Amino acid sequence: xxxxxxxxxxxxxxxxxxxxxxxxxxxxxxxxxxxxxxxxxxxxxxxxxxxxxxxxxxxxxxxxxxxxxxxxxxxxxxxxxxxxxxxxxxxxxxxxxxxxxxxxxxxxxxxxxxxxxxxxxxxxxxxxxxxxxxxxxxxxxxxxxxxxxxxxxxxxxxxxxxxxxxxxxxxxxxxxxxxxxxxxxxxxxxxx
Numbered sequence: 345x346x347x348x349x350x351x352x353x354x355x356x357x358x359x360x361x362x363x364x365x366x367x368x369x370x371x372x373x374x375x376x377x378x379x380x381x382x383x384x385x386x387x388x389x390x391x392x393x394x395x396x397x398x399x400x401x402x403x404x405x406x407x408x409x410x411x412x413x414x415x416x417x418x419x420x421x422x423x424x425x426x427x428x429x430x431x432x433x434x435x436x437x438x439x440x441x442x443x444x445x446x447x448x449x450x451x452x453x454x455x456x457x458x459x460x461x462x463x464x465x466x467x468x469x470x471x472x473x474x475x476x477x478x479x480x481x482x483x484x485x486x487x488x489x490x491x492x493x494x495x496x497x498x499x500x501x502x503x504x505x506x507x508x509x510x511x512x513x514x515x516x517x518x519x520x521x522x523x524x525x526x527x528x529x530x531x532x533x534x535x536x
Contacts, residue, residue, distance in 0.1 A: 346377040346535055349417035353424030353435030355385045360513060360521060364470055365423050367525040371532020380413050384438045391437020397445060411442050419466045419535060420502065422492070425513075426473040426480070429487045439496060448500040460501025467502050469493065470528060473511040480509070 350368055354361035365381070372379045387406040394401055403411070414420065424431045445451055450459040469492065473480060480486055493505045508531065510524050 346375075347416050347418045348372055348377050348379045348421065348535060349382065349413050349419070350379065350421040350423065351382045351384065353384050353422060353432055353438070355432055355434050357383070357385065359425070361423050361425060361470075361472055363521070363525060364472070364510075364528050367528040368421060368423070368470070368532040371529040372535060374533050375535060377535055380417070382410050382413060384434055387438070389438070389441060391434055391441060393437075393440040400444075401441070403441070407438075407441055410438070411447055414442065414448075414462075417465060419468070421468045421470065423470045424472075426471055426475065426488045429484055431488055431492065439492075443496060443500060458499075460499070462497075463501035465502045467497050467505045468531065469505065469507045470531075471507065471509050472513045473509065474514040475511060477509050477511050480511070 350365055350372075352361060352365045356362070362383075365383075369379060369381070387404075387410065389404040389407050390401070424435055430436070442448070445458075446461075448461050450461055452459055469489065471488070475484070480489075489507055489509075493507065497503075497505050508528070
């Protein structure tokens with residue numbers, strides 16, 4: 345049975361990102377996969393990696409649980425908005441506090457790249473943006489996607505990482521949103 349984890353990085357439960365998460369969950373519910381969920385905004389943790397990697401901060405119980413869910417998952421779906429070319433601060437803090445040496449990657453002495461501890465997992469990024477896709481790609485050079493897909497997930501061994509980019513959200517019609525909810529539900533059915 346495939347273990348699917350959906351992680352929502354939007355801090356607002358009334359956001360379109362939460363509707364997208366629910367749509368994906370509805371799709372997965374039509375399969376025999378097991379689904380777990382993390383809404384980062386529900387977690388109780390300090391998002392500040394106070395000492396960098398010099399000294400390990402004690403992990404809060406919610407982060408211990410989140411790390412366990414990440415390790416058990418076969419496929420991880422991240423739902424988040426792009427704000428100022430990146431992702432929300434709380435999501436960044438969650439990544440800083442959970443994607444740690446010895447947990448998601450292991451530095452190798454004398455080598456520039458680490459051992460990837462999350463091999464065998466795949467991911468999908470469901471991203472919303474007020475920036476048109478062409479602008480994010482041509483002008484901005486996909487900063488959030490490159491940082492998260494290559495600099496975090498693939499760095500730790502997660503591959504493939506597929507991207508669904510939904511824009512422009514601001515001022516979008518109900519019809520636009522309903523079409524995307526249907527597409528995301530179908531992605532959930534395909535567990536992709």
